[in-house]
Amino acid sequence: MLLNLWQLLSEPFEFAFMVKALAVGILVGVVCAVLSCFITLKGWSLMGDAVSHAVLPGVVLAYLVGAPFGIGAFTFGLASVLLIGWVSARTPLRADAIIGIVFTAFFGVGLILVSKLPSLGEWTAANFGYTPPLLDVRSILFGNVLGISNGDIVQTVIAGGITLAIILLFRRDLLLFCFDPNHARAIGLNTGLLHYTLLALLALSTVAALQTIGIVLVVAMLVTPGAIAYMLTDRFGRMLALAVSASVISCIIGIYASYYLKASTGGCIVLAQALLFLLVLVVAPRRGLIARAWSTQRRNAASGAGQRPSVA
Amino acid sequence: MNETETAILVDRITVDYNGVVALHDAELRVPRGAICALVGMNGAGKSTLFKAIMGFLKPAGGRVLIEGQSVAQAQRKGRLAYMPQAEEVDWAFPVSVQDVVLMGRYGFMNILRTPRAIDKTKVTESLERVGMSDFRTRQIGELSGGQRKRAFLARALAQDARIMLLDEPFTGIDAKTEGAIVTLLRELRDDGYTIVICTHDLASLASFCDEVALINRTVLAYGPLETTFTPDNIARAYGGIFNHLVFDAGAGQAIPRQALAARARGTQPAADQLGGR
Numbered sequence: 001m002l003l004n005l006w007q008l009l010s011e012p013f014e015f016a017f018m019v020k021a022l023a024v025g026i027l028v029g030v031v032c033a034v035l036s037c038f039i040t041l042k043g044w045s046l047m048g049d050a051v052s053h054a055v056l057p058g059v060v061l062a063y064l065v066g067a068p069f070g071i072g073a074f075t076f077g078l079a080s081v082l083l084i085g086w087v088s089a090r091t092p093l094r095a096d097a098i099i100g101i102v103f104t105a106f107f108g109v110g111l112i113l114v115s116k117l118p119s120l121g122e123w124t125a126a127n128f129g130y131t132p133p134l135l136d137v138r139s140i141l142f143g144n145v146l147g148i149s150n151g152d153i154v155q156t157v158i159a160g161g162i163t164l165a166i167i168l169l170f171r172r173d174l175l176l177f178c179f180d181p182n183h184a185r186a187i188g189l190n191t192g193l194l195h196y197t198l199l200a201l202l203a204l205s206t207v208a209a210l211q212t213i214g215i216v217l218v219v220a221m222l223v224t225p226g227a228i229a230y231m232l233t234d235r236f237g238r239m240l241a242l243a244v245s246a247s248v249i250s251c252i253i254g255i256y257a258s259y260y261l262k263a264s265t266g267g268c269i270v271l272a273q274a275l276l277f278l279l280v281l282v283v284a285p286r287r288g289l290i291a292r293a294w295s296t297q298r299r300n301a302a303s304g305a306g307q308r309p310s311v312a
Numbered sequence: 313m314n315e316t317e318t319a320i321l322v323d324r325i326t327v328d329y330n331g332v333v334a335l336h337d338a339e340l341r342v343p344r345g346a347i348c349a350l351v352g353m354n355g356a357g358k359s360t361l362f363k364a365i366m367g368f369l370k371p372a373g374g375r376v377l378i379e380g381q382s383v384a385q386a387q388r389k390g391r392l393a394y395m396p397q398a399e400e401v402d403w404a405f406p407v408s409v410q411d412v413v414l415m416g417r418y419g420f421m422n423i424l425r426t427p428r429a430i431d432k433t434k435v436t437e438s439l440e441r442v443g444m445s446d447f448r449t450r451q452i453g454e455l456s457g458g459q460r461k462r463a464f465l466a467r468a469l470a471q472d473a474r475i476m477l478l479d480e481p482f483t484g485i486d487a488k489t490e491g492a493i494v495t496l497l498r499e500l501r502d503d504g505y506t507i508v509i510c511t512h513d514l515a516s517l518a519s520f521c522d523e524v525a526l527i528n529r530t531v532l533a534y535g536p537l538e539t540t541f542t543p544d545n546i547a548r549a550y551g552g553i554f555n556h557l558v559f560d561a562g563a564g565q566a567i568p569r570q571a572l573a574a575r576a577r578g579t580q581p582a583a584d585q586l587g588g589r
Contacts, residue, residue, distance in 0.1 A: 041402075092330050170424070172424070180396065184418075185366075185368060186366055186394045187387070187390050187418055187419035188387040188388040189419075233406065234406045234451040235451070236411075
C-alpha cells in the first residue's frame with residue numbers, strides 16, 4: 001500500500017517534462033500566491049482578470065515578429081491598465097464597467113489576430129523574409145506546462161523572479177497602499193507610482209503564469225490563494241505563508257491529477273484550488289461556515305437563557 | 313493675525329467634481345495651536361474642504377498653504393496627519409493596532425520601511441498616550457468604536473505631525489470615550505498641535521473648540537467660537553431651517569436643542585436630519 005503510494009508519487013519523476021512542470025508550477029504558485037494577497041485585499045480581482053486577458057494580442061504579435069512572448073504580453077497588459085486609468089479619469093462611469101469594456105476589446109483584438117495568423121505569417125515572410133513558428137493558440141489560452149519549452153521556462157523564471165523581488169522588497173508600502181491610500185499620500189508616498197507598480201506586477205505575474213495555466217484562468221491563481229488565506233487568519237504575515245502553501249499544494253495536486261487523468265493541467269490546478277477554498281469555507285476556524293453557525297448558536301443560547309425576545 | 317502663527321491657510325479655493333461645484337471661493341485661516349471645527353449639513357462641502365487641505369483633491373482655483381508651504385511640500389515633510397472616518401476603513405483588513413500605528417512612521421524610515429528603535433519607541437509612546445497599550449496586538453476589527461478611533465489617533469501621534477485633521481472623530485462612540493478623546497485633544501492643543509475636526513456634534517463643540525468654520529458650499533464664516541458660532545451664522549449654514557436654539561446667556565453661544573436631544577438618545581445630532589435641501 002505504502003509502496004503503491006510511493007510509486008504513484010515517484011513515477012512522474014522518471015520523465016523530464018514532469019520534473020520541469022512541477023518546478024515551474026511551484027514557482028508560479030509562489031509568485032501568484034504572494035501577489036494574490038494584495039489583490040484580494042485591494043479588491044482588484046476583476047483588474048487581474050482584465051490584465052491577464054488583455055495580454056493576448058501582445059503574445060500573438062510577439063510570435064509574429066519573433067520576440068519573446070513575455071515582452072509582448074507585458075506591453076499589452078500595461079497598455080490595458082493605462083487605458084483603463086485614462087478612461088476612468090475622464091468619465092463618471094464606474095471602474096468595473098470600463099475594465100469590462102477595455103479588456104474584452106483587447107481580447108477581441110487578440111482573437112482576430114489569432115484567426116488571421118496564417119495570412120499574417122505569409123505577409124511577414126513576403127515582406128521581411130521571416131516565417132514565424134507555428135503558434136499553439138490553445139497553449140496560450142489554456143496553458144501547457146507539461147509541454148513547456150526551455151525558452152519559455154527562462155521567461156517564466158525572469159518574470160516570476162522580478163515580480164517576487166519587487167513585492168517582497170516593497171511589501172510594506174504596497175500593503176499600506178491597499179489599506180489606506182489616503183494616509184500613504186498624507187505622509188508623502190507616491191501613491192500613483194504604487195498604483196501602477198501593483199498593476200505592472202499583475203501584468204508580470206500573468207507573463208509568469210501564462211504557460212502554466214493559460215490566459216483564461218490566470219485570474220484564479222491571482223485570487224484564490226489569497227482568498228483561502230484570508231479565511232484562515234487576520235495577520236498579514238500568516239496570510240502570505242498560508243496563501244503560498246495553498247497555492248503550491250494546489251499546483252502539485254493539479255499537475256499530478258493532470259498526469260494521471262490525462263486532463264487539462266490548468267483546469268486541474270484551478271479545480272484543486274477551488275476545492276481547497278471550499279474546504280476552508282466550511283471548516284475555517286473563525287470565518288468558516290461551521291464556526292459561524294456554531295458561534296451564532298452559542299450566542300442565541302446565551303441570550304435565550306435570560307429573556308428571549310418574542311419572535312413572531 | 314501674524315503669518316507665522318497661521319497653520320492652515322485656505323486661499324479662495326474652488327473645487328468641482330465633474331463640473332459640479334462642491335466648494336466655491338472658500339476661505340479659511342486656522343491659527344497654530346487651535347482646535348477648529350468644520351460644521352455644516354451633509355453634502356455642504358466639509359469633506360471636500362478637508363480633502364483639499366489634505367491634498368487629496370486639487371482645487372480648480374485658489375490655493376492651500378500649510379505653515380506657509382504648499383500641501384505637496386507639507387506632505388513630503390509629513391506635517392499633516394489624517395484620521396479617516398470609520399466608514400472609510402476596511403476593519404477586516406489583516407493588520408494589528410501596532411501595524412497601523414507603525415504606518416504613521418513610514419515617512420521617517422528608509423525605502424524598505426525597516427522600523428528602527430526610535431520608530432518602535434514612538435509607537436509604544438503613542439499607544440500609551442491614547443491608552444491603547446493593552447490592545448497593540450489586536451486585529452483592528454476586534455476593537456470597539458472608541459478603541460478604533462484611538463488606534464488611528466495613535467497613528468497620527470506617531471507621525472509627529474503638528475497638524476491633525478480628524479474626520480468625524482465622535483461618530484459611533486459612547487459619551488465616556490468621547491470625553492477621553494476631547495481631553496486628549498485639549499492636551500494636544502496645549503502642546504501646540506493644530507487640530508481640525510469635521511463634526512456633526514454642534515452641542516459639544518462649544519466645550520473644547522477654539523475656532524469654528526461654518527460651511528455651506530463655501531465657508532460662510534470662520535473665526536473664534538465666541539464671535540463666529542452665532543445663531544445667525546448657524547442659521548445661514550443650515551439654510552435658515554435651524555431655529556430651535558437654546559441660548560446660553562453667558563457666552564452668547566447657540567446650542568441646538570435638537571442636537572442636545574439627539575445626543576441624549578445617542579443618535580446622530582438633529583443637524584443631520586435637518587439637512588434636506
